[in-house]
Amino acid sequence: MRSRNPRSRRSPSRSRVATVAANARKPEPEAIAATAGHPAATPRAVHALGAADLLELWERAEGRDRAEQALLVLASATGGDPRDFAEVSIPRRDALLFATRRLAFGDELRAIVGCPDCGERLEFTTLASALAPPEPLPDAAVQFAVGDAQVRIRPPTTADLLAVRDSPNVPAARDALLTRCIVSLTRDGTPTSAASLDGAELAALAGQASNHPAFADIQLELNCAACGAIWQSAFDVASFLWDELAAFAARLLPEVHTIARAYGWSEREILALSPGRRARYLDLIEAGA
Ligand SMILES: [Zn+2]
Known part of the structure; x- marks a missing residue:
């Protein structure tokens, strides 16, 4: 699917189902604090990023790994350091990214998907x-x-995702990620090493974790208006937000160019205009006023 193109992240699982029709209200996401795993991290709330902030962020993070981009987004939205967020759990990171997204682009989210059955191009809004x-x-x-083992695992962090990104394939990345996130492992009551889990046990652990919200990817339940097909599609807020940011920059730069050429204003002055005023000036320029 596209927002242009959210990708599934390498988390141990996949199955938090959020139907597109869902409209349950959550507590104000802006209030979510960025604490978690990092003892030294101070709770921070995200703030709204203006056009100049978004453009600067896009320039700084373009071409980086998606996980790194998410860290840069959060650093920008909180005024913190990207390293402050590396040890934040993925559910908490995602909550902060959703809050950032809502403040920057609003709560409504639109994306384009292709129907896997008939190929129809569909737009959905949630x-x-x-x-x-x-x-x-x-x-x-x-x-x-898992078998005779009791395994305690914590949700992965961005640091974990970055550590396994060079794995040769997805199953190897999944196993490496799970193993990194094991806090304790006991067999028949005796503590043992996480490395003692064999492939079948890791697969069983991944299967169980996929049913727990701490480890599940967000899944959209979609149905095709043309052929009635129903399917699920993974939604990765980090990828979605990055794609939106890139699209925003791609729209904004030509606007700045057009206004600067017409009025001789600086980039800073043009970015400080509200979107509505920029649009009005563009209309005037187009009308040849
Ligand atoms: Zn279809």
Whole structure:
């Protein structure tokens, strides 16, 4: 699917289902604090990014890995350092990204998807607040039983995603990610190493984790207006927000160019205009006034 093109992230699982029709209201996402895993991290709330901030962010983060881009977005939205967010759990990171997105582009979220059955190009609209991770955020460690092992795992962080990004394939990345996130492992009551889990046990652990909100990807339930097909599509807010930011920059730069050429104003002055006023000036320029 596109917002242009959210990708599934490498988390151990996939199955938080949020139907497109969902419109349950969540608590104000702006209030979500960025604490979690990092003992030194101070809670921070995101603030609204203006056109100049967004453009600067886009320039700084363009071409970087999606996980790194998410860190740069959060640093920009909080006035913090990207490293402050590397150890924040993915559910908490995503809640902050949703809050950032809502402040920058509003709560309504539009995307283009292709029907997997008939190929029809479809647009859907939903609310970002209906997709954001539920409160309280599911970012604590969770215990699972796998054979004779009791495994306690914490949700992955961006640092974990970055650490496994060079894995040779998706199953290897999944296994490496799960292993990194194991907090404790006991067999018959005896503590043992996370490395003692074999492939089948890791697969079983991944399967169980996929049903827990702390580890699940957000899934959109979509149906095709043309042929009636119903399917699920993974929604990665980090990718979605980045694609929106890139599209925003691609629209904004020609606007700045046109206004600067017509009036001789600086980029800074033009970016400081509200979107509505920029649009009015563009109309005037186009009308040859
Ligand atoms: Zn279809």
